[in-house]
Amino acid sequence: MAQDIEKTIIKKAKKGNKDAFEKLVMNYEKRVYNIAYQMFGNEHDANDMSQEVFIKVYKSLDKFNFKSSFSTWIHRITVNTCIDEYRKKKKNYQVESMDETMEQQDGTVHKQFVDKSLTPEEKAIKNENVRFIRESIDELKEEHKMIIILRDIKGYSYDDIADILDISIGTVKSRISRARASLKKIIKETQEQNINFYV
Template sequence: MESKLIEKSIAGDVKSFEQLIQSYNRYVYNIAYRMMGNEEDAKDMSQEALIKAYKAMPGFKMESQFSTWLYRIVINTCKDELRKRKEHILSLDEEIAERITLEQTLESNSGDPLMIYEKKEMKNALDDALNKLSDEGRSVVVLKDLLGYTYEEIGEILQIPIGTVRSRLNRSRSTLRMLLKVQLAE
């Protein structure tokens, strides 16, 4: 089914492309959200990446998985935007962070205020630390630790050797540990 949609999309069929990306929308948004650090930018980058993907469909050679090709476009779109801004990613908007924390609290049915506070503090510290990583470091951490991709898949998505994936991930995790220790000690 997917291969037929890909073939029709390559031929320029908009409806086939819309059907094709429907199952990837959530993953595209999650990658953009982790790369950009906030909801509004994630929506914009997701939309921009999907437009770029549609325009690039005639060049898709089916030599890799469609998902790998698409996720590479999302990551590169986010990196390009960050380079344009020449600034670090903004941390999560406080209102969004509180809404997410409230939703998680309601889902967990945990009424322990101390546990709720600790979870919120840890989430905020992790978001801040993640936003301080380089684009390359954040990419591998998001793909491996948050989205669960293998080293091989990450190498394919980012177009880098597996050894580079491993070293970037190791370096980024060390940096995250150090940043979290400092933030949580404050």
């Protein structure tokens, strides 16, 4: 969506135009859903979070002042909403494999790490590795998990992450570094535990 066109639509939505707001939802719903899915690992929570995000966007739209891009503003609401909810659910959280397929209104979407060229045996091994990495990521603190999702899974730039999280680029880099170090430690400890279990 071109910036000028989007700005016009936002202004209409701010005045209560429901069709304009629906256009904004349609433009951003997939991105919001994907971030929520990576955070929670299942469609039910991702759908719930998407609805919650757009309810907040609707209620807060009059506060949007065009100082940042609308994309950054929505992503910030998405990140904060997901982190808050994840903290509540963390104890009972169960993960699903990231490499399954999911049905959406616009057709089947393949999640991260799918490789159709693999043999069934290779897929089984890769699926197990993905599940292991996913579970390791889930052990991270909420802020570290989200920054790993934004940078290493979704591929956002440092600048984008700084805007979304409303922190400096230096803080982004140090947080990513700490998150990756924590993830490596978790993976190493889990692998050592598994080795000891089978010895």
